[in-house]
Amino acid sequence: MVYPHSHKTVLVLDHTAVFSRPSQQMVDFDAVTKSRGIPLQPVGKSLWTCNVEACMEFSRIIYDIFPTDRLISLIASNVHEAECLTGWKTQEQSLQHQMTALGSLPPPDIKEPADTSIMHGLTKAIKMLCEATPKQEELLKTQPDLKNKGRIICLTSFKSLDRIKVLEDATDLAIRSHNQLASSKPNLLPIEHCDLILLHVDPINQHGNITARSAVKISPQLQSELQPTLSGPHIAHKLVELAIQHFDLASTTITGIPMKEEQNASSSANYDVELLHSMEAHTELFKTGGHLDEIVIPSKEGLRIQTICLKWCTPKSISSELQQCHGAYRITPVDVNSRPSSCLTNFLLNGRAVMLEQQRKSGSKVISHMLSCHGGEIYIHVLGMFRSILEDPPSISEGCGGRVTDYRIKDFGELMKESRLAPAADASHLEELPIERAKGQLERMTRHWPMVIGDTIIFNMLSHLDPLPSLIVNESLSEDDVKDCRRAILYLVDLESRNENLPIPNSGTRGKGPKREEQYRQMWRECEKLVRCHANNSPQHAEVLECLLHCKGSTGPPSPKSEVKTENGSKDEENTYDQSMKTLERQMTEREKKDFNTIKKETDSPPVKKIKSEVIPRASAGSPESVLSIWMNKMAAKCSKRHAEFSGRIDSKGSKAELYKNPKPEPM
Known part of the structure; x- marks a missing residue:
């Protein structure tokens, strides 16, 4: 049996003097009151603080969606040694335990030399990947040939590409050394394959000379990838994107959530909340295919991903729609500290269920998902949009023809x-297969x-x-x-x-x-x-x-x-x-x-010109009159007898008539 890379993830944090520098991200603490005359100065964060916050956000997402199956280990590396903050034990796999372990660390020492290496932390990470998790220990009793895989995410800083090459070669050597050691000890597992993701972190206002590089195979046991990023919110977004990529997650944005304003409780506005969950929650949507372009939008939280937009429906107090549910998957908000996310979470934890519908340009509504809470955990439920295999086939009258x-x-x-198919003989000699x-x-x-x-x-x-x-x-x-x-x-x-x-x-329709x-x-x-x-x-x-x-x-x-x-x-x-x-x-x-x-x-003869309605020409001599000309002449004769002729036209000579015969000159 082969365990996936996502089962074991090691986060290596660079705890050297390089990350004691400011990240150029400022926090304004004077946002609550503006009554004082002199505003307070904003507070800046260090690179180390931003890295810790990004790792906590990464762990929060994984623990919310996979509370037991996906494990995370934290390692802090300085100049002299690397310290393992959390291991694979079950009691250590919690956000509270990680925050306590990171809080016990002092800030990076500014007096240490700036030109250091992260190799101590990577060596410690290789050792942690060789250790078996509680789940692997149970499987080893029945499956001794269990394959061990894992992933290392290292947050550090490089001055040149040569340092990266040296670091990758040293990591490959450490994997081979630990595999030889694990083959002689029963409590260790050799590493079948390891993914190494190197994150080069720079302050917000500085852009280094390190460029991104896609995954490169260093050896049969090691694959390395380099991604540069900025500190502050950028490093947090980068780790969230890596979590989505490594753990097969998907994003769903709930739009149109009614919520009362904080300043004016009598009015309400619509808000959006973006959620993360397993990719399997969108399987039914991908089956339709034709309407994905109407509901797929870019992420509104600054992530470089696509999200499925679903509209909020009237909440349900009784979840009778669960009978047609195809699956339930845990969710977590992208921005857990925002007010819309907090209100939505509290609303669902109170036992309410929310239906989610697809927005289509045609105006039709299709309810495809539902949000509900079970045992203090919030799930997104995939509802059946198609007919079940247990139902009768649809009537042919429901299609485009009707009857x-x-x-x-x-x-x-x-x-x-x-179009029937029949078994074909050997067709290897034919140019085109049957x-x-x-x-x-x-x-x-x-x-x-x-x-x-x-x-x-x-x-x-x-x-x-x-x-x-x-x-x-x-x-x-x-x-x-x-x-x-x-x-x-x-x-x-x-x-x-x-x-x-x-x-x-x-055709069966009435009328002609x-x-x-x-x-x-x-x-x-x-x-x-x-x-x-x-x-x-x-x-x-x-x-x-x-x-x-x-x-x-x-x-x-x-x-x-x-x-x-x-x-x-x-x-x-x-x-x-x-x-x-x-x-x-x-x-x-x-x-x-x-x-x-x-x-x-008949087709070569010139077409008959349409007769203008203003002037009806009389038929030429010797040619028969048309029915239209006879009818128009008859109607003109009748109309001429029904009104008195204008005297000027009677006495006129030619086609012109005088309108005023005896006009009186006006006095000057």
Whole structure:
């Protein structure tokens, strides 16, 4: 059995004079009252104080989420020796014990030489990793081949990269030496693998020349990683990010928490609280996939991570929703000292449960998680968002089609029959595996496959369009297949020329359906969409598309074949088109030629211009009047009898009339 690296973590703190320097992080103690005339000076923290606070935050997160399975050991290293503050014993694995041990240490001695090494602390950390934990001691009784792994996080400062190389080589040598010693002693375990994370800490206003370096394999037993960071809040955020990375944690932000203001108790505002928990609490969210972009946001606590944003719902006093719970995981706030985190924690500890819902742009609400307290510990519960395997399958009427009769169930059965798989013989000599060929066929057959009867026209009249839909999905077409596709297209042209109704079933809706012209327009549009989906399969598919575009009179983009330009430009395109039309005429029967020429004359004739509503021109001599002109003349004659004619227009000569015949001049 192999124990993970996260089971044993050793924190090595540099306790030399280097970390007695100020971190440049100031704390203002004059924030409570402003009545005094002279404000108090802010208090600064040392690098050692910031490192201790960051380690306490790291330990708090691990102990809150993993109270027993993940162990932490603290080591302080100075010039002369390294002191182990906490070991692997159960009574030492608490935040209170660590704070007591760190509080007993004096601050770093300023008088010590600044040029020191952290090697004493790393050697002590290797020795601690060789010691068995209580859990490992129990497993060794039944599993003597237990593999031992661990991780070392060292907070120190380097002056050059050469020091880092020397430190890594010395650590590797210490691992080999302790492994030889552990092989001869039964109470020690050899180190199978160790992760070494070196954190180079600088004051806030100083940026050293140390750059970050990803994990490098030093030896089969050691892997080293270098990460520079600043002191103050930066080192605390860095250790929180390492905890999330090393222990497979995830972040959830609870937004919209109603809370009363401290200054004005009668009003309330909404706050956000970010929580950390096991990554398994987001497993159900990752199954959906499609809505993650709507709920994934950057962390609001200054961490360089992504968090899942869930909205606060009305609290529940009775947790009846636990019946559909898939899992419960411990949580801990990122900022445990903030007022919103404290209020949320106290609210849940009083026995209340809070539902959490996903926020979606569509406006729908999906309750996916719940916060509740059990035995003084707060858990995030993962609720079932999908149907259980014990429930009946969902009704088909709950889908996009609604009623059962609206789905193309029979066509789907035929699709399943055509997509059945059979055992294949030895395919090692084939260029393409049979399973890949089957996937390609299924992909081509479903490029345009409407699920509902009301969403398609051509698949409701397959008897008049065959064999075009079944042939066009093939990977290649023969000359006979191209002829059959052209005949199917010409048959549609013949239907439209005879002005016949399309043989499509009634949609079942009340009122009149779409007009015949609109039905043909939709049919041609869907035919073009189907053929365009497969136009790039082969040159023969492109020929079918060209024939369809000519018969349809499409104004859309040209086919891929017609986009190829030559030196003669449009002349070569016209020659290619004429040649294809001649080939088509040779293959058509006399009846097809007659119908096609009739349609061609109708499509080649110039379109009739729309008559403007302002002026209705009279029909020219010798040409029959239209129904519109006859009706407008009749209505104009009736309207002329219903009003008295303007006297000026009666006496006028020409098209102009005088409005005032005898105007009187105004006196000057």
